Amino acid sequence: MLLPDERTERDEYSDAGVLSVRQVVLRISLIIMLVEAAIMVMLAVAPFKVHALTETVVDAVLLGLISIPWIYLWVVRPFITAHDHLLRQVTHLAYHDPLxxxxxxxxxxxxxxxxxxxxxxxxxxxxxxxVDLDGFKKINDTLGHEFGDIVLIVTAQRLQSMTRREDLVSRLGGDEFVVLLHRLSVEPAHARAKAEEAARKLLKLACEPIETRGQAVVIGVSIGVRMLGPESIGSESAIRDADEAMYRVKATGGGDVAVHEGDYSAGTSPIGKSA
Incomplete structure (x- = not known):
C-alpha cells in the first residue's frame, strides 16, 4: 500500500487564531479612534451648538454605543471562538491518540x-x-520510528475500514489496538461466529503489504477475542481477558485468533483457541 504523498499528519488542529495582547490593544484603539473621529466630525457639522458639558456627555454616550458592538465583533467574538476551539482541541486530545x-x-x-x-x-x-502487531519492534529498529508510525496509521485505517458505524476502533497503546464490535447478535453462538469471522477478516487485511518510499513490509497480527454479554464484568477485566487470549496466540507463533472461552451470562473459564 502506497501512502498518498507519503505523509502523516500529526496535528488535527491548526492555529486556533487566538488574538495576542498587542492585537487586542491595537484593535480596540483603532475602533475608538475611528468612532471618536466620526463623532467629532458629526458634532462639528451639526446645525446647532450645544454647551461644552452637553457635548462631552453626548460624545461619551455615542462613543460607547457605537464602539461596543464593533469591539464585540472584532475583539470579543474572535476571543470566544478561539477559546471554544481550544477547549474542543483539549477535550479531543484527552480522549484520542494524536498519531x-x-x-x-x-x-x-x-x-x-x-x-x-x-x-x-x-x-x-x-x-x-x-489486535497486537507481530514484530513491530523489529520494524522500528530496522526501518526507523517514522516507518513504524506509518505502519500504525495504516493499521488504524484498515481496522476502521472493516467496522460498522456503531463499532469502535481504539489504540490501546504501543502497537496494540482494540476493536469493539457492538451488538452482534442476541444469540451467543451466532455472536461468537460473527466475531470470529470479523477477526479473520481483520487478520487478513492487516497482513497486506505496507509500502512507502520504496520499502514494503508485511506485518502480522495476533488477535485475542473476548465475547461480551449480560454477565457482570468491568471494562478492564474484559480487556485483560482479551489480552490473555492474544498472548496465547503469541505463544504459539502469532498470526492467529484466539477466543477467551466462558459463559458470558455468568463468569468465564480458561482460554481456548478458536477453530
Missing amino acids: TRLPNRRLLADYLERALAGYRRTPAYGALLL
Missing part, C-alpha cells in the same frame, strides 16, 4: 462500560478484539 486519531484507552473504557451496561439491561452479545 492515529483513534479513541484512546480512556474513551474506550467509557464506551465499553456503557456497552456492558446496555447488555445487562437488554441482553445481547458483542465482542472485544485486541
Whole structure:
C-alpha cells in the first residue's frame, strides 16, 4: 500500500487564531479612534451648538454605543471562538491518540462500560478484539520510528475500514489496538461466529503489504477475542481477558485468533483457541 504523498499528519488542529495582547490593544484603539473621529466630525457639522458639558456627555454616550458592538465583533467574538476551539482541541486530545486519531484507552473504557451496561439491561452479545502487531519492534529498529508510525496509521485505517458505524476502533497503546464490535447478535453462538469471522477478516487485511518510499513490509497480527454479554464484568477485566487470549496466540507463533472461552451470562473459564 502506497501512502498518498507519503505523509502523516500529526496535528488535527491548526492555529486556533487566538488574538495576542498587542492585537487586542491595537484593535480596540483603532475602533475608538475611528468612532471618536466620526463623532467629532458629526458634532462639528451639526446645525446647532450645544454647551461644552452637553457635548462631552453626548460624545461619551455615542462613543460607547457605537464602539461596543464593533469591539464585540472584532475583539470579543474572535476571543470566544478561539477559546471554544481550544477547549474542543483539549477535550479531543484527552480522549484520542494524536498519531492515529483513534479513541484512546480512556474513551474506550467509557464506551465499553456503557456497552456492558446496555447488555445487562437488554441482553445481547458483542465482542472485544485486541489486535497486537507481530514484530513491530523489529520494524522500528530496522526501518526507523517514522516507518513504524506509518505502519500504525495504516493499521488504524484498515481496522476502521472493516467496522460498522456503531463499532469502535481504539489504540490501546504501543502497537496494540482494540476493536469493539457492538451488538452482534442476541444469540451467543451466532455472536461468537460473527466475531470470529470479523477477526479473520481483520487478520487478513492487516497482513497486506505496507509500502512507502520504496520499502514494503508485511506485518502480522495476533488477535485475542473476548465475547461480551449480560454477565457482570468491568471494562478492564474484559480487556485483560482479551489480552490473555492474544498472548496465547503469541505463544504459539502469532498470526492467529484466539477466543477467551466462558459463559458470558455468568463468569468465564480458561482460554481456548478458536477453530
